[in-house]
Amino acid sequence: MLKLPGASGPGNNGRIGAIDGIHDLGGMHGFGPVNREQDEPAFHAEWEAAARAMVRESLLQGLFNLDEFRHAIERMAPDKYLAATYYERWLQAVATLAVEKGAATPEELARRARYFEAHEGADAISLAKSTPRPSASADTGQVSVVRPATAPPKFKAGDPIVTRDVHPKRHTRLPRYARGKRGVVDRFRGVHVFPDTNAHGLGENPQPLYSVRFDASELWGESAEGRQAVYLDLWESYLEAAQGKAA
């Protein structure tokens, strides 16, 4: 069950870090087959579209950035994360960040939620004291993360690398399955905002980003399927030069 801040205790149980979070699913077992829904609609309920609109507009208006948003999802308790649907996680993250950024208090959120529970058909706008923005952004909703280069990239295509074996308690985009692994730089992708700091209000610290190729046997050992490779986009500080040819 989704818990918004103030509903009955903080939804993220006061967790501040992701600590090898549950969101990092690559290579995990036990989730069963991929279930597909036939003729799936764009949205299953109106509130899902509302959740999408809230995230899109919050990003465009600068209430929070994409890395903060992802980190807010990652801070959900593992059992809640798995029990929630995709858009429930979005809603949870917007609530967490709206409170942390000072746009709402837990008490006010809870009070309004009680009102809408009692007034089922009421529109959101019925409780809004004012609506300062007359209409939504026509923008496509893309926020660029590419920044100008300030130094030449350290690696080039073909360079063997090894990823750092780290387990940060904060947000990172280096998946657990690819830590301490040898790969080969496939290509340089430009200089990109660094999520590991940008998620925590520590600045954009842009870094070179590389597409890196990993042989499946390097990632999954003897369990790897034949003739497979995984490509990841990794920031320069995730990588160290490796000696010789990569596995």
Place this chain on the structure above:
Amino acid sequence: MGKIHPNVDKYVVSRARALESILLEKGILAPDSVDRIVKQYESDTGPMYGARAVARAWVNPTYKQKLLTNSTAALAELGLKYEMLVVVENTAQVHNLVVCTLCSCYPWPVLGLPPTWYKSPPYRSRAVSEPRAVLKEFGLEISESCEVRVWDSSAEMRYMVLPIRPPGAEALPEDRLVKLITRDALIGVATVHAAQ
């Protein structure tokens, strides 16, 4: 694991409205923000940009080269401004598959909203470690001589597969080809068939 059907109980709905009302007041949301999203994804039908780009690439080698090396320019020709797309080509030797293991990153400007299965723990956990087994569940057997390349969208680059043009569709014009191309083929969990 993870619910397939979203919660529509009063508890979730009322909390979504509570947040919406606050964000309206703060000038984050506008009164038409939600309608605009619904319209964008439900009523703006027409073929996906991804399908249009692939069909053009199949009939026009120059466009194909542009799509593979400078997707921003290739998509601009179709009227779409999108700067982060990487297009990866399927051949007899390489089959590409797209996933996001850490969240559910997806090239929605070219493919629309992702299906629920793409965002589900089974797909996110297994696509990187046993892609052939996953593809088999989708009815796709990849020959042992063909390399499977999985693109895990860990940064803001987004991936789309350029599928193999189906045998039997050599004579079809671009607008007919567009209709054969499915979202699943552009993710890499299906191939394109001439008769559909």
